[in-house]
Amino acid sequence: MDVEWAPPGIDTSLPHSARMYDYWIGGKDNFAADRAMGDAFAAAIPSIRTMAQENRAFMHRVVRYLTGEAGIRQFLDIGTGIPTRPNVHEIAQAIAPQTRVAYVDHDPIVLVHARALMVSGTEGETVYLDADLREPGKILADPDLTATLDLERPVGLLLIAILMLMADEDDPWEKVATLLDALPSGSYVAITHPGLDFDPEAMGGIATAANQGGMTLVPRVRDDVARFFADWELVEPGVVPVMAWHPEGTPPADPNGAYYWSGVARKR
Numbered sequence: 001m002d003v004e005w006a007p008p009g010i011d012t013s014l015p016h017s018a019r020m021y022d023y024w025i026g027g028k029d030n031f032a033a034d035r036a037m038g039d040a041f042a043a044a045i046p047s048i049r050t051m052a053q054e055n056r057a058f059m060h061r062v063v064r065y066l067t068g069e070a071g072i073r074q075f076l077d078i079g080t081g082i083p084t085r086p087n088v089h090e091i092a093q094a095i096a097p098q099t100r101v102a103y104v105d106h107d108p109i110v111l112v113h114a115r116a117l118m119v120s121g122t123e124g125e126t127v128y129l130d131a132d133l134r135e136p137g138k139i140l141a142d143p144d145l146t147a148t149l150d151l152e153r154p155v156g157l158l159l160i161a162i163l164m165l166m167a168d169e170d171d172p173w174e175k176v177a178t179l180l181d182a183l184p185s186g187s188y189v190a191i192t193h194p195g196l197d198f199d200p201e202a203m204g205g206i207a208t209a210a211n212q213g214g215m216t217l218v219p220r221v222r223d224d225v226a227r228f229f230a231d232w233e234l235v236e237p238g239v240v241p242v243m244a245w246h247p248e249g250t251p252p253a254d255p256n257g258a259y260y261w262s263g264v265a266r267k268r
């Protein structure tokens with residue numbers, strides 16, 4: 001029996017991506033079903049924890065790049081996950097204290113922890129929206145979002161490890177296109193996505209295990225991930241394994257060690 005405390009609205013009998021991810025990166029906001037599915041994934045792909053950690057490290061690098069080199073001062077982070085320091089605003093505001101961040105997630109456990117995301121530095125601002133990527137129009141029109149971000153000025157859109165949680169039938173490309181169309185020239189989008197082509201058998205195996213456990217998980221091939229960027233201009237080196245995107249320090253011995261595609265693009 002699962003005797004762990006869970007906030008209202010959370011069905012702890014089903015595994016959930018945010019809590020499995022929290023488990024892999026060493027957090028405490030996960031339940032028995034999340035850990036069981038997390039371990040099943042790890043049996044298929046022993047490097048799954050490294051994948052989660054490398055994905056998170058990409059988020060750190062890309063927020064530093066966008067704030068530092070690209071001069072972005074406002075972020076829209078959809079699929080925020082359970083807060084884990086440093087969060088987007090902590091990284092960005094360390095470089096530019098006036099940075100504003102709108103966080104979006106649809107998981108009740110992320111909502112429970114949202115206060116940790118609202119502790120902005122005094123010059124900047126953060127907001128949390130309990131909203132769904134499948135309804136991008138609602139996100140863009142949300143009064144809390146429009147009170148925090150100026151959509152006439154460049155935005156850094158983060159879609160980090162979220163798009164694989166949407167089935168093809170939900171047309172994630174169309175949902176992303178709606179967001180890209182709404183952002184002004186000079187905006188950036190950063191995406192990571194588990195790659196089927198790194199190891200089709202293992203990645204296919206975790207997708208099947210996830211589906212059997214009631215979760216949608218769709219690893220995709222590089223071309224399908226590249227389509228999310230539409231006609232935006234890819235920042236060098238393009239769509240590459242996550243460990244190969246602007247590595248810091250010694251370049252990784254095996255950049256294919258984490259099965260995630262990643263890329264960053266700018267609206268012309």
Ligand SMILES: C[S@@+](CC[C@H](N)C(=O)[O-])C[C@H]1O[C@@H](n2cnc3c(N)ncnc32)[C@H](O)[C@@H]1O
Binds near residue numbers: 056078110131134159
């Ligand atoms: C694997 S976590 C990634 C967390 C964070 N972006 C990172 O990379 O460290 C994916 C997050 O996306 C959220 N998510 C999944 N589908 C979503 C949807 N349709 N709308 C909003 N959030 C969603 C999940 O609740 C979860 O918190």
